[in-house]
Amino acid sequence: MLRALLLMTSMLVNPVSHGFADTFADPTVIHGQDGYWYAYGTSDPLKSGEGTAHRIPIGRSSNLTDWTYVGDALTGTAAPYVAPGASYWAPDVRYLDGRYVMYYGVTDTTTSTDTNDFAIGVATSPTPAGPWTQQSEPVVAPRPGGSGGWLNTIDPAELTAADGSRYLYFGSYYGGISVVPLSADGLHPAGSATQVALDNKYEGAYVVRHDAYYYLFASSSNCCAGPATGYAVSVGRSASPLGPFTDANGMSMLASRTGGTPVLTQNGNKWVGTGHNGMVTDLSGQDYLVYHGIDRNNPYLDAAYGINRRPMLVDRLDWIGGWPTVRAGAGASDTPQAAPVTAGSQNFSTAPGWLPRGWKTVDGYATGSGTVRRQSGAGDVRVEADLRVPADSALGLTAGPATVTIDRRAGRLIATSGSRRAWAALPSGLDFGTWHNLAVSIRGNQLTAEVTEARQSGPIVAVSLKVMPGTTAGFTGRGDVDNFSVQRLYRPVTGAVAAPRLGRVTWSDDFSGPALKAGWTWVRQDDAVTIAGGTLNWPVEAGDLSGTANTAGVLTRTAPRGDYTVETKVTLDVGVDDVRNYQQAGLVAYAGDDDFARLDTVAIWNTRQIEFGREFPYAGQLAYGGVTVGTPAVTTWLRLVHTLDPRTGEHHFRSESSTDGRTWTLGGTWTFPAGTTPKIGLDAHGGATPAVTARFDYVRIHQP
Known part of the structure; x- marks a missing residue:
């Protein structure tokens, strides 16, 4: 009843797929020419007990x-290269010319056994x-791995760039994320692929143009570990669709110490594994991230450790200081939000x-x-429409005293207001x-005009102009007009949510003495650990905590009551590029060998x-999963x-991390049940x- 009342009052309540699907993973959304929004998901059963996977549900x-x-x-009938029993994953749908x-993604082909x-794969439709x-042929064929297999x-995403060129991003952990140029019709490769994100870190690419940059959104960690899923979305940006993509700290997404600025990560509410995103823009101009998440209290579709229940979620996407973040950094919502x-x-x-x-209407659009x-009305405004312009004509929109037209005769997008004029070439x-x-x-007095394909991928061509405000809007020229809208322009969020308050130091061990301070206790003491030179020196052990072996040492102390922050500075030089699975060191919250959360550079x-x-x-x-947090250095806080x-x-x-002890990256949240201590x-193990x-160098506890 509460959900029904909230929906009647135009509120956004996650998961939005609740009405027709218990799971709807890897979602993408497009605005159709018929005025509806359409969502597409990975092939899974939609409902508990259904048993049969849908072949890309809509x-x-x-x-x-x-x-x-x-x-x-x-x-x-499946395409001839698709093997019997293959599944279809992570669709991406575009409106192209x-x-x-x-x-x-096609999981199995006839290329091999x-x-x-x-x-x-690729398919086309008139609607x-x-x-x-x-x-009949894949747009990207199977690629042999250098070390076998x-x-x-998988995980395709198309981009139409500012010059009209088309690209397809794809890939996952084994092989990384790559981009390949496409033919004009978007159905065939038109060149060789370029890797843009390192293997073993990212998948689920989605690229949009925003202002002067292309932003590569990608998801990291395990998508499907039930209640322990730590999937999260990070981003890098580049002036070119081909990269290199770097994060807000200038770190490359191709480096061994891999860059990526957090966009969305779990925040401690019921949603974990929040990732694999698309993006959509509402009629006010506000962007929204479309993604899936897992309710940690109901993580599986049917039996435990079976199909993960990953419904579709939608939340506001803010651009703050040139970087995207969900709800100003607050993350996934599990309470009612303002609707698009x-x-x-x-x-x-x-x-x-x-x-x-x-002007007249015909077949559901206006022509004339x-x-x-x-x-x-007065104030900031957004006017938009879908336009179809004959070859010898110009057609556009009016907003106050300004006019913006797609002029095919001149090959330009032209904005005029009085004596002012700006233009950009049409691809x-x-x-x-x-x-x-x-x-x-x-x-205010700033006009921005953008041409897109169904509001996707950001602008293909854009112009800006200083104008005077007005109170009318419309369309002008010759051609066809559909989905015409006049709305109050969205109000951007310009500040991120406040970072956690650090408080004062109430306890510390700077490892300056010959022994540990009182209060430390060992789980499986490691006699190789020493204190010298102002540091605690711990040779990385061969043991581990994950799984049932539980052979690694853990150095613990009782946590204070209430809220607190524990901080350390750790130096761990494991080099770059080579394989050192899984050497790591850092902090741990420890309720037992099979009940812990460790924040490690690894x-x-x-x-x-x-x-x-x-x-x-x-x-x-035992359920295990992890969420990534920032980029490590040799010395990391x-x-x-x-x-x-x-x-x-x-x-x-x-979780938080830093490479200088001053600027911190805020990461995901794990929870422990009430009543645990x-x-x-x-x-230091792995x-x-x-x-x-x-x-x-130290361990310090801060309290408010």
């Missing part, structure tokens, strides 16, 4: 919050709901009385010539005789990462920020070859 919504099931995309194009010879026609050729602006678009399914002579003006490779979206935003294959891992018993087994949830009594541990401490020593 959802439809009029408001981005209420969704219904409309069918499966790939219902016909008059038709819908769907890219998707191996069941993991992945490929990227977003189908029928979809599979192309087949590279992870979706009402008020005119799709001309019926002829409105305000269309003047020279001349100028149409409507009242927009020659695109067909503006098919539908393209033009959005004109005026904030070597994982060829990468060097900071991982906040969690292990605990679940359904008769680590923090665990502990808070008690006043509603549930749960312990929340939020986790200690805090240090660890492999003794080659020999390396972790050196801890």
Whole structure:
């Protein structure tokens, strides 16, 4: 009843796929020419107990919050290269020059007898709901791995760049993320692939253009570990679609110490494993991240350790200081939020009385010539429409005294206001005789106009101009108009949520004496540990904590009551690029050998990462997963920020990392149940070859 009342009052309540699907993983959303939003997900059963996977299920919504099931995309005969029993993963759907194009991962092909010879398939349709026609060849064929097997050729995402060139991003942990140029129709490769993100770190690419940069969103860690899933989204940016992509600290996403600025990570509420995103823009111009998450209290579709239940979530995406972040850094929502602006678009399914002579409706759109003006009201405004412009014509939008037209005769996007004029060349490779979206935003006296394909990938071409405000909006020129909308422009969020308060130092051990301070206790004491030179020196052990072996030492002390932050500075030189699985050292919250959370700088294959891992018993087994936190250096500062949830009594541990001790990256949160008493401490384990020593400068506890 509460959900129904909230939906009636236009609130956004996650998971938005609740009405038709218990799970809807790897979602992507597009605004169709019919005025509806369409969502596409990985092939899984939609409901508990259903048992049969859908072949890319499709959802439809009029408001981005209420969704219904409309069918499966790939219902016909499989393409000849698809092996029997193959699954279809992580679709990406685009509107390219008059038709819908769907890219998707194919898990098994006829290339070999191996069941993991992945490929990227492609299908086309005249409408977003189908029928979809599979192309006979993959757009990216299976790729042999250098060390055997087949590279992870999955998770596709298309981008139309500012010059009209088309690209396809794809890949996963084995092989990394790559990008390949596409033919003009988007159906064939048109060159060789370029790797843009390191293997063994990222998957689930999604690229958008925002202002002067291309932003590569990618997900890291395990997607599917049930209640221990630590999937999260990070981003890097580049001036070129081909990279290199670097994060806010200038770290490359191709480096062994891999860069990536956090966009979305779990925050301690019910959602874990928040990742594999798409993006959509509402009618006010506000961006939203579309992604999946796992309810840690209900993590599986049917039986434990079976199919992960990953419903679709939608949350506001803010751009702060040139970098995207979900809800200003607050992360996934599990309480009602303001809904996207979706009402008020005119799709001309019926002829409105305000269309003047020279314009008429036909087949659900307006066609004609001349100028149409409507009242927009005072203040900041966004005017948008889908436009189809004949070859010898110009067609555009008006906003106050300004006019912005797609002028195919001149080959330009032209903005004018009085004597002021700005223009940009239209990319020659695109067909503006098919539908393209033009959005004109005026904030204060600044006009920005952007042409996109169905609001996806950011602007293909854009102009800006100083203007005077006005109170009318409309369209002008000759051609076809659909989905015309006039809305109050969204108000951007310009400041991130406050970082956790550090407080004063209430306890510390600077390892300046010959022995540990009182209060430390060992779990499996390591006699090789020494204190000398102002550091605690711990040769990395061959043991581990994860799993059932529990052979590694842990140095612990009782945690204070209430809220606190524990911090350490650790030097661990495990080199770069080579494989040192899984040498690591850092902080640990420890309630037992099979119930802990460790924040370590760690070597994982060829990468060097900071991982906040969690292990605990679940359904008769041990669940383990990790969330990545920033980028490590030889010397890295680590923090665990502990808070008690006043509603549930749960312990929340939020992770932070730094490479200079001053600027901190805020990471994900793991929880411990109410009634537990986790200690805090240090660890250094995961492999003794080659020999390396972790050196801890101090451990400090801060309290408010």
